[in-house]
Amino acid sequence: MDKSIHSAPYAVFLKVLRATRERAGLTQEDLAERIGEKQTFVSKCERGERRIDVVELRAFCRAFEVSLGQFVADMEKAIRKAG
Numbered sequence: 001m002d003k004s005i006h007s008a009p010y011a012v013f014l015k016v017l018r019a020t021r022e023r024a025g026l027t028q029e030d031l032a033e034r035i036g037e038k039q040t041f042v043s044k045c046e047r048g049e050r051r052i053d054v055v056e057l058r059a060f061c062r063a064f065e066v067s068l069g070q071f072v073a074d075m076e077k078a079i080r081k082a083g
Contacts (some may be wrong), residue, residue: 024064034063
C-alpha cells in the first residue's frame with residue numbers, strides 16, 4: 001500500500017473533498033468557521049499539505065451536511081472512474 005499523501009487515490013480524495021465543499025455552497029472560510037479551524041487549515045488540507053484523519057473528515061462531512069458514508073461512496077466512485 002502506498003503511504004504517500006501524493007498517491008493517485010489521495011489526489012482523488014482531495015478533489016472530492018473540494019467538490020463536496022463547493023456543492024455545499026461553502027467557501028474555505030465558511031468551512032473553517034463551521035469546524036472551528038482557520039481558513040489556512042482548510043487550504044492546507046485541500047492542497048494535500050496536511051493529511052486528514054477520519055475524525056477530521058467526519059467534522060468536514062457534518063459541515064457539508066453530507067454523511068460520512070455518502071462522502072466515502074462518492075470518493076470510491078471517483079476512484080473507480082479515475083482508475
